[in-house]
Amino acid sequence: MKIGYISSEISPIAKVGGLADVSLGLSRAIQAMGNQTFVMIPKYKSLKTKYLEYIKELDETFSIRFDNKVYQIKVWEAKLYDMRIYLLDACSPHSFFDSPLIYGEKNDLERFSFFSLAALEYINLQHRNVDLIHLNDWHTALVAPLYQYKFKTQFNAKIVFTIHNMNYQGVTELPLFDLVGLPKDPYLQQCLHPADPHKINLIKTGIVFSDFVNTVSPNYYHEIKNPQNGHGLESVVLEYEKKFTGILNGIDYDIWDPKIDKALFLNYSAEELEKKYLTKDYLRKELQIPLKDRTPLVACICRLVPQKGLPMIKHAIKHTLNLGGQFILFGSSPIPQIQEDFNQLKIKYTENPNVKFIFDSYNEELAHQIYAGSDMLICPSLFEPCGLTQMIALHYGTVPIVRQTGGLADTIFDIEHHELAEVLGNGFSYLPPTKKAIENTLTRAFKVYHEKPLLWKKTIERGMKMDYSWQASAQKYFDIYSKITSKQ
Numbered sequence: 001m002k003i004g005y006i007s008s009e010i011s012p013i014a015k016v017g018g019l020a021d022v023s024l025g026l027s028r029a030i031q032a033m034g035n036q037t038f039v040m041i042p043k044y045k046s047l048k049t050k051y052l053e054y055i056k057e058l059d060e061t062f063s064i065r066f067d068n069k070v071y072q073i074k075v076w077e078a079k080l081y082d083m084r085i086y087l088l089d090a091c092s093p094h095s096f097f098d099s100p101l102i103y104g105e106k107n108d109l110e111r112f113s114f115f116s117l118a119a120l121e122y123i124n125l126q127h128r129n130v131d132l133i134h135l136n137d138w139h140t141a142l143v144a145p146l147y148q149y150k151f152k153t154q155f156n157a158k159i160v161f162t163i164h165n166m167n168y169q170g171v172t173e174l175p176l177f178d179l180v181g182l183p184k185d186p187y188l189q190q191c192l193h194p195a196d197p198h199k200i201n202l203i204k205t206g207i208v209f210s211d212f213v214n215t216v217s218p219n220y221y222h223e224i225k226n227p228q229n230g231h232g233l234e235s236v237v238l239e240y241e242k243k244f245t246g247i248l249n250g251i252d253y254d255i256w257d258p259k260i261d262k263a264l265f266l267n268y269s270a271e272e273l274e275k276k277y278l279t280k281d282y283l284r285k286e287l288q289i290p291l292k293d294r295t296p297l298v299a300c301i302c303r304l305v306p307q308k309g310l311p312m313i314k315h316a317i318k319h320t321l322n323l324g325g326q327f328i329l330f331g332s333s334p335i336p337q338i339q340e341d342f343n344q345l346k347i348k349y350t351e352n353p354n355v356k357f358i359f360d361s362y363n364e365e366l367a368h369q370i371y372a373g374s375d376m377l378i379c380p381s382l383f384e385p386c387g388l389t390q391m392i393a394l395h396y397g398t399v400p401i402v403r404q405t406g407g408l409a410d411t412i413f414d415i416e417h418h419e420l421a422e423v424l425g426n427g428f429s430y431l432p433p434t435k436k437a438i439e440n441t442l443t444r445a446f447k448v449y450h451e452k453p454l455l456w457k458k459t460i461e462r463g464m465k466m467d468y469s470w471q472a473s474a475q476k477y478f479d480i481y482s483k484i485t486s487k488q
């Protein structure tokens with residue numbers, strides 16, 4: 001089968017969050033199953049090209065009509081691991097991606113609508129034999145109606161649409177259909193935002209016009225059928241239930257594996273945990289955290305946005321220090337007020353060497369070192385479509401402490417409370433989104449760490465041996481691809 005992935009991110013060259021890991025991990029896993037795949041993303045100015053095996057500008061350009069103007073498009077081809085990547089931008093009359101930001105420009109809706117049209121036109125010109133086009137989130141959702149009503153007569157493909165986060169829906173008053181040249185009648189009606197019929201909702205557009213839709217964990221799929229997590233689209237999810245499912249994301253173990261990870265000071269496996277503790281000391285030395293024996297190091301690696309449970313993160317820092325532990329907060333906020341709030345928190349703790357705040361929005365090597373060197377990782381999210389950090393932590397022998405929501409509930413099983421704890425227990429979890437709940441759970445984790453070292457070791461070993469690789473999830477995607485294209 002030949003599959004084209006269209007996405008706004010791919011790890012590690014253009015990464016903001018989990019979507020980037022999924023774009024790379026899923027396309028590689030599907031390719032490893034014997035399929036032909038390629039990924040298309042915008043040619044951002046901020047691309048981390050050092051990770052590419054090669055990048056070359058292709059000779060030919062092509063044009064599209066967007067917003068009643070003719071744009072010339074340039075295409076670059078690159079190799080990332082074993083994946084073929086196409087990078088697109090306009091070269092005339094002006095670029096859309098010549099800014100340092102992936103997201104956050106005033107014209108994001110136009111930028112990604114332009115990219116959706118350009119990507120589809122490139123497939124039409126060069127890859128008409130594609131069997132399936134896989135879209136991701138609102139940024140590329142417009143490809144679905146564009147294919148159905150402009151390109152279906154040119155080539156025959158099916159469309160799969162994955163929603164990585166229902167909280168970001170791409171809602172706009174802009175006349176996007178006019179910009180990309182789609183007829184308003186009768187299609188626009190089906191794309192209108194339920195809460196405001198003067199606006200287009202791009203996630204809804206993707207749901208309505210794709211052949212199959214999924215979100216990124218089975219539990220989150222159930223959660224988005226109710227108003228709290230459906231963010232206004234719960235009735236649309238229910239309406240299209242027959243073509244909708246939840247598939248858990250995987251982890252690419254070629255990239256995330258402590259046995260081979262080049263970013264680590266020392267490689268290790270579940271059988272040589274003493275080496276993990278040497279990486280812990282190395283990390284603490286690097287970050288100037290005191291080297292104290294039997295002192296749990298707790299980490300939180302995330303974008304600092306409300307979804308991630310910010311009051312609970314702050315409280316976990318305070319409580320970890322009260323319990324005599326050490327804490328690393330790694331990540332930054334795209335929201336200036338939140339970043340400022342955390343800057344103030346960092347100032348408050350300046351004198352305390354047992355807590356480190358690293359407000360780096362993206363540092364792949366350091367992320368790997370923190371996963372390896374920590375004892376525990378917290379995810380107190382209010383909601384979490386899948387969550388990758390808890391699954392990466394497991395593979396690095398770092399015990400997750402999570403709120404039971406979305407994919408966190410699908411992957412982490414409390415060693416004290418889960419009914420199958422003796423078989424599945426791999427971390428700690430709690431339900432109420434409160435400071436008290438994370439406080440109690442941290443206390444429980446510290447108690448096991450200090451008082452039941454054998455249980456702690458067993459928990460680590462069990463987590464490291466669990467298989468959250470892409471293989472199983474990719475097979476589920478492939479089964480869907482096969483079903484809707486009627487190909488094996």
Ligand code: ADP
Pocket residue numbers: 016017018019021301302303330331332360361362363364367386387388389390
């Ligand atoms: P989300 O997609 O909501 O950001 P996920 O848990 O699905 O959350 O994915 C987060 C991904 O981003 C993980 O791969 C994590 O390691 C990575 N990440 C988060 N913050 C940073 C950072 N500051 N530097 C490098 N990687 C980061």
